[in-house]
Amino acid sequence: xxxxxxxxxxxxxxxxxxxxxxxxxxxxxxxxxxxxxxxxxxxxxxxxxxxxxxxxxxxxxxxxxxxxxxxxxxxxxxxxxxxxxxxxxxxxxxxxxxxxxxxxxxxxxxxxxxxxxxxxxxxxxxxxxxxxxxxxxxxxxx
Numbered sequence: 001x002x003x004x005x006x007x008x009x010x011x012x013x014x015x016x017x018x019x020x021x022x023x024x025x026x027x028x029x030x031x032x033x034x035x036x037x038x039x040x041x042x043x044x045x046x047x048x049x050x051x052x053x054x055x056x057x058x059x060x061x062x063x064x065x066x067x068x069x070x071x072x073x074x075x076x077x078x079x080x081x082x083x084x085x086x087x088x089x090x091x092x093x094x095x096x097x098x099x100x101x102x103x104x105x106x107x108x109x110x111x112x113x114x115x116x117x118x119x120x121x122x123x124x125x126x127x128x129x130x131x132x133x134x135x136x137x138x139x140x141x142x
Contacts, residue, residue, distance in 0.1 A: 017067075020067040020068060021066070021067050025064075025067070025070045025071060025073075025074040026078070027058075027060045027065070027070075027074065029056050029058055031056065032055070032056050032057065032087040033091065034087070034088050034089060035086065035089065035090065036086045036087075036090065037090060038138060039138060041134050042134060042135065042138045045127070045131045045134060046086060046135075048124060048125060049113075049114050049125040049126075049127055049131070050086065050113070050114065051086060052077070052118070052122070052125075053076055053077050053079075053080030053081070053114075053115075053118070054080045054081065054084050054085060054086050055081075055085060055086040056081070056085065057087065058077050060073075061073075061121070063121075072117075076115070076118070084100050084103075084104075101138070102139060104135065105135060105136055105139045108127055108132050109132065109136075114126075114127070
């Protein structure tokens with residue numbers, strides 16, 4: 001590849017990068033309407049490891065404003081809230097809460113949650129065995 005060709009490719013890439021910044025991504029936090037009630041030690045864990053994607057209290061980091069990463073972050077938050085939202089937890093029936101608590105336990109036991117990619121950028125979100133035991137006790141206490 002010649003210098004001139006390489007320069008054109010680099011310039012085109014820069015132009016595309018700038019243009020994709022104008023693609024809108026929703027970064028909003030709707031009001032919390034019925035936040036979860038749980039023991040303080042449980043709340044501490046889920047706020048640290050789950051709230052960014054599963055609540056209306058998302059902390060939007062700097063990279064959530066830069067495409068194409070902003071698209072991925074926005075999509076993960078949207079999907080997380082759609083699947084389960086701790087900000088609406090107390091609107092759920094007792095049976096639905098039990099269903100979600102059981103699902104939470106399954107996901108953390110299999111290390112499916114928090115997502116691997118999330119843990120890369122948020123090492124504090126990793127769940128220790130002690131964290132998992134606290135969640136398990138909460139789930140089984142019904």
